[in-house]
Amino acid sequence: MFEGDKAGNPRFCSNQPVFTCGGILTGESGFIGSEGFPGVYPPNSKCTWKITVPEGKVVVLNFRFIDLESDNLCRYDFVDVYNGHANGQRIGRFCGTFRPGALVSSGNKMMVQMISDANTAGNGFMAMFSAAEPNERGDQYCGGRLERPAGSFKTPNWPDRDYPAGVTCVWHIIAPKNQLIELKFEKFDVERDNYCRYDYVAVFNGGEVNDAKRIGKYCGDSPPAPIVSERNELLIQFLSDLSLTADGFIGHYKFRPKKLPTTTAAPITTTFPVTMGLKPTVALCQQKCRRSGTLESNYCSSNFVxxxxxxxxxxxxxxxxxxxxxxxxxxxxxxxxxxxxxNMSAKVIVVCKQCPLLRRGLNYIIMGQVGEDGRGKIMPNSFIMMFKTKNQKLLNALKNKQC
Known part of the structure; x- marks a missing residue:
């Protein structure tokens, strides 16, 4: 059905089915694809596929091909994959040409949704779904729903050999309403990269992959510091690309009661709420340009550092x-x-142009909030200082600190 030529370009056989926008699919296996695949998908569309396999089994979804408009936050054209058919936990969001590994639902239902904006680019996607026994998924599958008071989770093949390439695992941990989740990694070895772009573990508050609720993104061979959830749900996402692999990890979790009241200090930055349409006001920009606190005290209250x-x-x-x-x-x-x-770069807006002062060509440590457009917002009281090599040790220590 789907093949590739020697250059890696998609080539399709004559019995290629016709793919429409969404649909209801049932049975042991089948294919779904973007409307008109392998032709260019239409703009301004929202297509939903609801997949149901026999009762007692789970859905395994394998992307055979994906080519959607690329964006590092997948804001424009993307495919979302959910557990269940309605109000389900999102397993992942995908765009560009990166093909995720096998995605596994926790029950016999899965929903796939593709959204495109006014500008399209690419041939869309094609994926195959199949039914599998929940306890016989084999080494290539991982993830699932964890509701026992304590338990563990690990990468495929652990501890016998390296985790495989091209895998996506999502563990959704759910505690009773009045409890929190404590998470600790015992062993940890995931392909190292300064920005964890290739293989990584991401941990989120709540039940879906949502950058606004991300606690951290981890790689390398140092276990992350212990994590405690804000509420009664955590999501752990592990992703490996199609190249280098490593030993992997094993982590443990346990439920614990909430401790009230909390002693967390309110973020200093709340004096100046950040919104997309923020315009500098005379009053705001007439304030003294003076940072308060220290690197340590501003680290946790900043969205980015x-x-x-x-x-x-x-x-x-x-x-x-x-x-x-x-x-x-x-x-x-x-x-x-x-x-x-x-080269990696980011865009920031100094809301009051003279405060704090940023000069071209100089090195800074910048801490601030992030607007809905993904750009950093620097307020008059944001913590900014000249960056010197001696600062790196403290910053690396703060990176491993649990806020």
């Missing part, structure tokens, strides 16, 4: 729009990171 070189600055109205070439990122949050070759 990075060290970088200011490479462009443009004044627009009363604000300064800057592009920062990233030296190191310590806390990414939902900040949009652009990549050109090996």
């Amino acid at each position: 990075l060290a970088g070189t200011v490479i462009t600055t443009v004044t627009r109205g009363g604000s300064l729009h800057a592009t920062v070439s990233i030296i190191n990122i310590y806390k990414e949050g939902s900040l949009a990171i652009q990549q050109a070759g090996k």
Whole structure:
């Protein structure tokens, strides 16, 4: 049905089925694809496929091909995969040409939804679904729903050999309403990269992959610090790309009662709420340009923390729009990171152009909040300082700190 030529381009056999926008699919196995696949998918569309396999089995979804408009946050054209048919937990969101590994539902129902905006690019996707026994998924599958008071989770093949390439695992841990979840990684070895772009573990508060609720993104061979959920749900996502692999990990979780009241200090930045349409007001920009606190005290209350070189600055109205070439990122949050070759950069807006002052060509440690557009917002009281090599040790220590 689907083949590839020697150059890796898609080639299709004559018995290719006709793919329409969405549908209801039942049975042991089948195929779904974007409307008109392998032709270019239409703009401004929302297509939903509801898959049901026999009772007592789980759905395994394998993407054979994917080519959607690429964006590092998948904001424009994307495919969402959910557990269940309605109000289900989102297993993952995909775009570009990266083909995720096998996705497994926790029950016999799965929903796939594709959304495209006004500008399209690419041939869409094709995937195959099949039914599997929940307790006989084999080494290539992983993930699932964890509701016991304590338990563990691990990468496929652990501890006998490296995890496989091209795998996506999602564990959804659910505690009773009045309890929290404590998470600890015992062993940890995931392909190292400064920005964890290739293989990584991401942990989220709540029940879906949502960058705004991401606690952290981890790779390398140092286990993340212990994590405690905000409420009664955590989602753990593990993803490996199609190249290097490593030993993997084993983690343990347990439920524990909420401790009230909490002693967490309110973020300093709440004085100036960040919104997409934020315009500098005279009152805001007349305040003294003076940062408060220390690197340590501002780390947890900031959405993002990075060290970088200011490479462009443009004044627009009363604000300064800057592009920062990233030296190191310590806390990414939902900040949009652009990549050109090996160079990574981010866009930030200094809401009051003179406060704090950013000069082109200089290196800074920048902490701030993130707007809905993925750009960093720097307020008059945001913590910014000149970056020196001696700061790196403290910043690396803060990176492993549990806020």
